[in-house]
Amino acid sequence: MAKDGILSAEMVSEGMVHQERFVNRLQHMYRSLSLSGHNLSDVSVLSNYVHLQKLILPHNQIKDLSCVSHMPCLVILDASHNEISTFFHFEPPKKLKEVNFSYNLLTEMKSLFAYESLSKLILDYNSISEITGLEQCYRLTHLSLAHNKISRISGLDGLPLTYLCLRGNQLQKIDGLENVKSLQVLDLSLNRVTCLTGLQSLQLLCSINLEKNQISEIDECKHIHNLLLLRDLNLLENPLQEQPNYRLAVIFLLQHLTMLDQEVVTAEEKVTSANKYDPPMDLVAARDHMTNLVYQLMQPQVLFDSTLPSVDSPYPLLVLTGPQGCGKRELVHRLCQEFCDYFCYGLSHATREPYSGEENGIDYHFINEEDFQNMIRMGKFIQTMQYKGHRFGLSRDTIEGAAREGLACCVHMELEGALSLKKSCFKPRFILVIPSQEENYISHLKSRSLYTPAQIDAAVSRIDLYIRTNEQHPGFFDNVVPCDDWEEAYQSLRQIVMEDLLLEEEEGQRRGKVSTSTGHDSAEKAPPQQSEPASEPLASLSASPLDPSGTQFNNIQAKIGSHKSSAEAASIRRREQLLREALLGKSPGVCRQLFKRSDETRRSSALSVPSSAGALMELLAVSIPGQIQEALKDDPGSSQASLSGVDHPMVAVSPSSEKCPKSNLKSILPPIPNGRKSPAATNPGFSPNLSTNPGVSEGGK
Template sequence: MEKDVILTAEMVSEGVIHHEQFVGRLQHMYRSLSLSGHNLSDVSVLSNYVHLQTLKLPHNKLKDLSCVSHMPCLVILDASYNEISTYFDFEPPKKLKEADFSYNRLTEMKSLSAYESLSKLSLDYNSISEITGLEQCCRLTHLSLAHNKISRISGLDDLPLTYLCLRENQLCKIEGLENVKSLQVLDLSLNRVTCLTGLQSLQLLCSINLEKNQISEIHECKHIHNLQLLRDLNLLENPLQEQPNYRLAVIFLLQQLTMLDQEVVTAEDKVTSVNKYDPPMNVVAARDHMTNLVYQLMQPQVLFDSTLTSVDSPYPLLVLTGPQGCGKRELVHRLCQEFCDYFCYGLSHTTREPYSGEENGIDYHFINEEDFQNMIRMGAFIQTMEYRGHRFGLSRETIEGAAREGLACCVHMELEGVLSLKKSCFKPQFVLIIPSQEENYISHLKSRGLYTPAQIDAAVSRLELYIRTKEQHPGLFDHFVPCDDWEEAYQSLRQIVMEDLLLEEEEGQRSSKVGTSTGQNSAEKQHPQQPEPASEPLASFSASPLDPSGTQLNNTQDKIASQKTPAEAASIRRREQLLREALLGRSSGVYSQLFKRSTPSLSLHKENPEARFDDDSSSDETQRSSALSVPSSAGALMELLDVSVPGQTQETLKDDPGSSQTSIASHSAAVSPSSERRPTSSLKSILPPIPNGRKSPAAASPGFSSNVSPNPGVTEGGK
């Protein structure tokens, strides 16, 4: 063993270091003594050095530091790695700021109220079992008690601590820190902590080290969820790390983190965690759409009636959306009843239980979760969503049933369903139905007696979501209808539909024709070739069966004809030719034109804009658009011809094919404009045509059904 050494004046003179510093015109002298690793056991000679300001005596064998009592200017004291068992057994230097007694033999703490300037205290690797005596240390900001025997935290109330290290003690829970409001760094590693309760009030915490503890549940992170300044969290070697997706779950709960388990938290990690545990509605909609699309493509592929219109005129779909209980379902029902020649109610599937008064097959298709998942796997849905723990879906068969009848489908859904339907191939018109007076809305929900208080609160809270979505996504909703008064809301919705269907003028025309019905009947007898209103198909919303005189259609034709370009005129003539060939059986199926490729170029002559274009000189694009604009079935073709040239036979058409040219061309021109509407457009939106009109016994002329053989490639319903 090395021999104990007694400190001498010569050794002191060798270890003393003088520092000079000028502050302005004043000269300051700082004296520092460092004697590390000299096996010193006695330093009593230092009593004579009263001007020392820094004293460092680590790695010695000291047991007594009474000499410090004679150093009133001492600021820093390092007595670590010694054999001291007495706690601050010297007169307190009034300027002492930092004291290090690590790696000694201290067993208890005594009052340090006399040390008013103490700001940093390190007592690591001792045998201290309780924190005491620090109540009056009003400037203490750094306290380290690592590797002791502390079992509970106490005696730290109202201290200005910013750093606290209690590493490797015997702590089982976090307590006694509620009033340490300024704490920024906390080290509780190598303890037995099982819960994070007790940290939620420490709003300035930036770093927490909980390595090698007993935290087993991820949801314990909820206690530190509101610590907005928390950036570094260490949970290494805790049982919760064994749970699946542990890292993403913690990052999701603590989005403010930049370091987790000593690894950098990237922006990609945060986005991935949010998309996994609380994805935005558009992400959910995209996932649902991909799922439905993949399963649908796995089924045998067929042509659907709702896809056989044209590229620029997709199947018309009207969607009413709004918060729960706003009356959108009742509005849809009433709309479909009044405009039954145009709309069909789209019945959705749901896994929720029916409310009082709801009926299966009338309000919803109520099915269980297993059946719903089976329908998803069969590719039956075009849109699915989850709302308040229940699944909702709009099946393709619902839309197909309406399309086969020549009707537009009208449905209602929540905002999540709107975003899901936006991903599909359909381009619906979305009408936002929303209350503008919150109090009236709450009263309405309560009066229905269908919702619990929690459900009412959830519905009211979504009002802001709808309003914010409308403001942040201009163009998402085509129309906005307040629903504080149900009758006013319906009249507003009705006006929107009337404008879209071009039925505004027909209402006045119908009232003016009541007194002249007798004259009209006689006129019809004199002109037997004029078609009856009942036999007119619903080939377009712009050609209404409610206008038997055809005034509305003629007005529309005139407006369009006045703006025709040479390319449009060529397109109309191409359609006429396709109609004649299809009816006479001289060409391939109408829809086989979709797959026909042609390369002739289109020559436009500015000098003669009225010049007739030959069919063979039509451009590829013109031919394709012409083929797509032809109605979707042979029945529809005969209905169109029946309206235009009733009573003619096949032989008549062969002899004079131009006799029906004008009528067919004018009808084609009436349905040709594109229905796409942009948010900034000032034009009225027109619902595009659907493949076939509502089926009627008088839809086709008996002469055509007996004499004309439809093309076998085109069957009824567009399949």
């Protein structure tokens, strides 16, 4: 213990520590003096120790450190827990790097421009109210001003700080740190901070301590959402911790965290938070499907009109999907208008308000959220989705209404709805309607004056979502139709539908009949032409009393051609035999093979057989033996269903489209074989005043 608080030479000798260090094979001697807790008040004797490099003087009563002016080699100075009231009141040692003046009586900071080597400054537990004098400390990386009276952050612009501690001050907001780009660790605990604005530009931050502040909203974490290096966040004892699901909400907003409130963030918590606040579309669709299915099973079970005899012939459902405002609803309306004997427009329910020009019961069934939830609980929906804060759903009654008319249901929806519908018992055919020219799409949305700029940007961004889905999930969409030109889009869609309904062959036959009747007079004047004798099966068909004129045979014979190889004749005989077995009930599933068509068959060879299912049925019907015809008389309904394939073939496999090689060839079209029960009835949900102009409002779907 020093006598009268004065440091003597003997005490200096006892406190001196010699340390040897080896750097780059050169020996250096570092002299360190440690005199902690000796109640020293006068250390002027240290002026004689000019070679000191480390001076440790904590827990004394020192007020004057002017002796440091005589230590040009001093690197580290620790004078904490003393009674120093003058800020750096000594000549600056050129090599001074670390200074600790915590627990003293400092009230203000002065300029430290002369201390060019200073890299660490600790001024905790003083009475400093403003940060000043550090503007030219270009090597300062560590600054601690904990438990002072600072109410505003200033004077730190351009400093290379990596660590900043302002714990226990009077800060209410975070500002003045925008230009401290190197900051990595920030301690603002025990303040009065209410928001996190001001931190968003600090891209190197990896640790933030905000314990015991006044942050009350979880949304404040959005200000630090883009700090990708942030790993440790402490929000203990803030009001926002009282909110439900606080931890999961913060983890969801800051997925890169590894520590939250001094606890490790697990992978399970990250997955749970994502599934809760932004679940993948597949997960949402699965949840909606399970909800709808459970509520459906709670209702009295009935046999639906859309239920067909087997899983090989599901109820036909055509779905157009694409981004907002791409024209898919107009395409559906026009398709249902032209093919009204095959399709019925499926009207969906929506909780949003009608757009300008929309009508309830024509564009959507507009209902409120409460009614929508009641319909869910009553098991009314087969598909539901949420889009832009509104709910949309396709009801079972819509499907059943179309099925009772003997029609396929044609609907339009966003991708979320398509995912939900894919999980249902139905096997729809999905056609993607997608803009390929972004500028034209944006101009179209702006011309409708229905969307804000933010909504337009969101709609455009979803184009990539549809493209990625088509690329990453081959077969998800059966066809892709560009919609930059509305008329061309409809013609492409029409061609797809005609191929699926086997209507191209029927049109070809009708054109052939017209040309035959037109050239009848000239044929009378022309000399008869010799033709090679037909094969035996076709010759017997031509003499059938069911077709005395032989017109049907002649048309088909002309289509088949006069020259047939043995393989062609064998193929025709094999198809006749398959049909006879199907009509007798010996092979009920084999008739499906008669209607399968593929691109390979169309491209393979010169073999040409009747491509119209109806024509082939009519052709083969005339060759049915008498006992078979008698068997059919006992079941006229079966005969009628079997021989009515021209208008409604029993099963048709949709051909693969060259426009979409990823088509999964679902056997869903044409519609159920009974045909429309009330041909005179208007198409449900179809507006007779619908314009074919591509600018017609689509109403957000």
